[in-house]
Amino acid sequence: MIAALFVERNGCYFGIPDVDPWDIWRDARCYAGPHPVVAHPPCERWGRYWHGSPRKPHQFKLGQDSGCFAAALTSVRNFGGVIEHPAHSSAWRWFGLDTPPQAGGWVMADSFGGFTCHVEQGHYGHMARKATWLYAVRTDLPDLVWGPSPQRLSPIALERHGYQKARRSGVMAYIGGKNKAAIRAATPVAFRDVLLSIARTALRPMIEAAE
Template sequence: MVAALYVEAGGSYYDLPNVDPWDERRDARLYPGPYPVVVHSPCQRWGKLWAGQPLHIKRTGQRKQKGADQGCFKCGLSDVRRWGGVMEHPWGSHAWAFFGLTVPSRAGGWVRADELGGWTCCVEQGRYGHYARKPTLLLAYDCDLPDLDWGIGEPRLDPEIVARMGLKRAKRLGEVGGKGGGRDSAPRIGTPAPFRDLLIAMAQSANRLRLAA
């Protein structure tokens, strides 16, 4: 068994054998163990738009606080260190520096993340089925470190977005910004099945390694 923490209710981690999904209703900050984990802690307050949408800030003057995620990243980091497995966050996440984690090369390759046995890398989810490149940071403890499909790919602007909004606006929205919107962020934040399966396999290996120790 592995536990998938901070996942979407009814999303890609549901209805899978040997996966215990924790959505917002279950509150993954309360995860008691004992299974290794795949951690998808919320990233909104750690990314480049941590303060909020520029238009909203301009209209209201209200800015969010960097890292104000109600302790989700801190709890997720504690869980992956304690139970083993893998944690993911977007490339450019401010959480890596805030928690003293080494920022790996954008081009890929595992490097030591800290002095507690962690390893980190960057890999594009676009190489595993996402419609955009979506570079992603991984942080692993006590599990296999697989060779991944490393590299920096060419930008992937959605042709439908370019046709509907024009190239200039499509570039401003970015590769993931044009799909979904409002309450429907699933196209942007959804985890492609091949990438999900990779993360699950990494977490499952933590069980094997610990039983062999």
């Protein structure tokens, strides 16, 4: 069994026989084991606009996420598994984690035996590149598809504005309407499966100890 923490209600982690999803209603900060985890703690207060929107800046404090990332970090260190967060998340610096190289590959992140890497979800089916950092503890560290994923541009933007503006805007600027944020945040099924496969390897020491 794998516990999927801080996931979207009725999202891609629901309906899988060996996955126990914890959405906002279950409050993943209360998870107490014993299963390995895949954690997607909220990223709003750790990213580029942690302070609020450009139109209304300084509404929030850096890291003001009600303890979600700290809880995810505790869970993955206690029970094994992997955390997913946007690349360049300020949570890495805040919690003393070394940052991974953009070219890819796993590197040691801390003294707790954690490893981190930079990978783009565009390689796994996301319509944007969606650069991501992972932090894994007591798991196998698989080779992923490293480096930049293919650039995807909006045909409408290319036709109307040319390559440079289309590149700066990105494909997500022209897709999704009111659902844009949800589409951007969604985890592709192929990438979900990669994260679950990493977390499942944390079961091995437990199984071997019981034999």
